[in-house]
Amino acid sequence: MSKFNLTRDINGYNGFGLMFSEDKFSVSLAATVEQHFTIPGNYDKWIAIFSFTPGSEVWVANNFTATLPSGALSSTYSELNPTARQVKAGDVISFIASGDNISVGVTLYAL
Secondary structure, three states, X not given: OOEOOOXXXXXXXXXXXXXXXXXXXXXXEOOOOOEEEEOOOOOOEEEEEEEEOOOOOEEEEEOOOOOXXXXXXXXXXXXXXXXXXXXXXXXXXXXXXXXXXXXXXXXXXXX
C-alpha cells in the first residue's frame, strides 16, 4: 500500500513528486474485448492513475461496462483515456479499445 502523498517544493507548492506505488495493475487489450478489475478492499478510497499506450484510445468506466462510441452522439458511462480518478474499494473499473495490443496501466494510491 502506498499513501497518496505529493512532494512539496521549496515554496510549499505541489511538486507532483509521487513515490512509486506498491499497488500496480496492467493488461494488454485485444480489439473490442472488455477487460475489468476490482479495486482492492484494504482501504476505503484510492486515487487511480491510468497510463495507456501512446496514441491509443481506451474507454474506461467505473461500475459499468465500458463501451466503444457509436456513430451517433449518445449518453455513455465511458470516458476516453482518463488520467486519474478517485475510486472506492470494491469499484469495478472496465476498459475497452477498438485497437489491438494496447497496454493499460493502473497505479493505485490510498487516500
